[in-house]
Amino acid sequence: MTAAAQQTATETPTPTEPWPALWALCIGFFMILVDTTIVTVATPAIIEDLQAGVNEVVWVTSAYLLAYAVPVLITGRLGDRFGPKNLYLVGLTVFTLASLACGLTTTIEGLIAARVAQGLGASMMTPQTMAVITRIFPIERRGSAMALWGATAGVATLVGPILGGVLVDSLGWEWIFFVNVPVGVVAFALAWRLVPRLDTNDHRFDxxxxxxxxxxxxxxxxxxxxxxxxxxxxxxxxxxxxxxxxxxxxxxxxxxxxxxxxxxxxLVPLSLFRDRNFSVSNLAITTVSFAFTAMGFPLMLWAQLVRGYSPTQAGLLLAPMAITSILAAPVAGRLTDKVHPRVLTLAGFAGLAASLLLLALVLAPDTPLWQLIAVFALVGLGSSFLWGPLATTANRNLPPQRAGAGSGVYNATRQVGAVLGSAAIAVLIDARLAANGLTFSPTEASGGSSLPAQVAGPFTDAMSQALLLLPFVLVLGLVAVLFFERPQHFAPAPAAEPAAAAGH
The missing domain is CATH 1.20.58 (Methane Monooxygenase Hydroxylase; Chain G, domain 1)
Known part of the structure; x- marks a missing residue:
């Protein structure tokens, strides 16, 4: 057999219609991202039921994010070595079983340990989704595919508290984890059937x-x-x-x-960062992930303890974000393949930072509901022009053989932003409560009953002051995207000039 024939025999044909594979992957991806924020709305219920402090419950999220962020650097390579489909399915199995363990635990320590296992499963899954997109979609359709991937990330981040609220109110906080079991089974069956097996490459592991x-x-x-x-x-x-x-x-x-x-x-090929757009996208997504992870904790505490909302009502406060994000994401996806990424992401960062600043300024015990709805709608609109365009721009110039490494680094930096956001907001909440002369105990954590009026004002001040951190962090992302350059495929070379000159 000739070398050419051997190559043909070992190559896995790209599916003629790759969208079913992407939708199958996005179900599992959506599930693991929902779990980064779903705990926020259940925070008061977990504090009360497990007799834990705010900081301990924040560790329920931080432990998940840490266990997600660190291995994701190498799980992209493992996908290249053993096949992205295989590693995705293994990760999905680990994640689903760990979700069952989370719901069955009766101690805060047991919950944190089970969340670590969840994070490990999630770290196996995420890089495979981006790697598969890079390898099965032609470059001219990759923007739309990445837009769906990015929209899934954005919508999952917003839907988490809403879904969590409904489950906590109707079935108990344990069901924010139990619900992953049937979803995980369905996601496994679809991925097994629809996701193609792709060629593998040998790797040395750092x-x-x-x-x-x-x-x-x-x-x-x-x-x-x-x-x-x-x-x-x-x-x-x-x-x-x-x-x-x-x-x-x-x-x-x-x-x-x-x-x-x-x-x-x-583990992190520093040569990836020679591509300016990859470097800028990584810095920018860190700030976005920081802001969205950090936002939920003060907001859900305020909604349930100051306004007396149930977990479902508190989660539904974020419904305008999810709705505007879902409606705007397809528009952002179409524009991603046509418009300079600097234009889209500047608009996204400006809108998101301004809306979060406005949220911190209007937050009060008696803030009219319509003001909150309007602000959250703006948050969703701004975010829809960030998740997809940043993911697309990060990987657009990378060759397919670097897909695993590139997606691993990008997802690691996204998760690092989430980890730092979770840690920073916990510190800031504690500090601002102390500065406002308040302490927080599990007996104050039950949703549906408001804090006394003399406490509600200082508590709201502490939460709004904590939220002020987020727009300042997003300014870093806004400055970063000013340095985006035109992606290579945007600029076909003029006939009279070398092709290499056309990419700038």
């Missing part, structure tokens, strides 16, 4: 890089999130909050140094 990135992230997040609890001082013996944070920064520095020196196959 286990030292995994260890350094994991240790660095844990030290940073633990130091930031627990700082307020230990008064930014001694934790135990010689270990202080600041020593953990500094150690985390040092270890992350060693990780970057090792990636630069590793000549075999680094």
């Amino acid at each position: 286990w030292l890089g995994v260890a350094l990135s994991g240790a660095g992230m844990f030290l940073l997040v633990f130091g930031i999130q627990e700082g307020e609890q230990y008064d930014w001082s001694t934790i135990t013996g010689p270990i202080t909050v600041w020593s953990l944070i500094i150690a985390g920064l040092v270890v992350m520095g060693l990780f970057v140094l090792w990636q630069a020196r590793n000549r075999q196959e680094p």
Whole structure:
């Protein structure tokens, strides 16, 4: 058999209609992303039922995000090595079983441990979705496909609290996890049937890089999130909050140094960042993920404890975000293949930052409902021009053989933003409650009954002050996207000029 014949025999044909495969993947992807925010609306119920503190319940989300973020750097490579379909199915199985464990636990420690297992399953699944899109869609249709992927991420982030509220009210907080079991079974069957098997590539695995990135992230997040609890001082013996944070920064520095020196196959190929659009997209999505993860905690606490909303009512506050995001996402997807990414993302960041600033300013115990609805609609509109366009622009210029590495890095940075947002907002909530002369105990956590009037005002002030962090973080993303350049496929070369000159 000739070399050409061997190559033909080993190649997996691209499906003539790749959309069914993408829809099958998006079901599982939607489920794991819903679980990044679904806990926020259940926070008061979990605090009351498991007799936990706010910071402990924030760890229910942070543990999931950490376990999601760190392995995702290598699970993209594992997908290249063993096949993205195979790794996706394994991850989906782990995630579904861990969801069952989350619902069955009776302690906050057990819930956190089960959430770690959930995060590991999610980390196996996510990079495979982007890698499959890159490999089965032709470049001229990839923008629309990535727009669906990005819209799934955005809508899932917004739908989580709504779905969580309905489940907590009707069945109990455990059902925000039990619901994943039947969905996971359906997602497995569809992916098994519809997702094609793609060619695999051998990889060397950078286990030292995994260890350094994991240790660095844990030290940073633990130091930031627990700082307020230990008064930014001694934790135990010689270990202080600041020593953990500094150690985390040092270890992350060693990780970057090792990636630069590793000549075999680094966990994060720094050469990816030579593509300016990839670098800019990674920084920008970090700020978006930070903002959306952080937003839910103060907002859901305020809605249930100040306004006396039930979990369902609190979650439905975010319905305008989901609706406008769903309606605008197809428009953003079509424009992504036609308009310079700088234009779309600048509009998205400006709208999102302005609407979150407005939310922080209008938040009061007696804020009219129509004002909240209008602001949340603007939040959804702004986000729809960020999730899809950023994902598309990040990977558009990457060759298919770098799809696994590129999607792994992009999803890792997105999750790093979520982890930092979760940790930072926990610190800020604690700090602003203390500054406003308030403490928080599990007995105050039940939704459906308002705090006393003399407490509701200071509590609202603390939540609105915490929310002010988000627009300032988004300004970093806005500045970043100013540096987008025109994607390569946007500019066909003029006949009289070299093709390479046309991409700028």
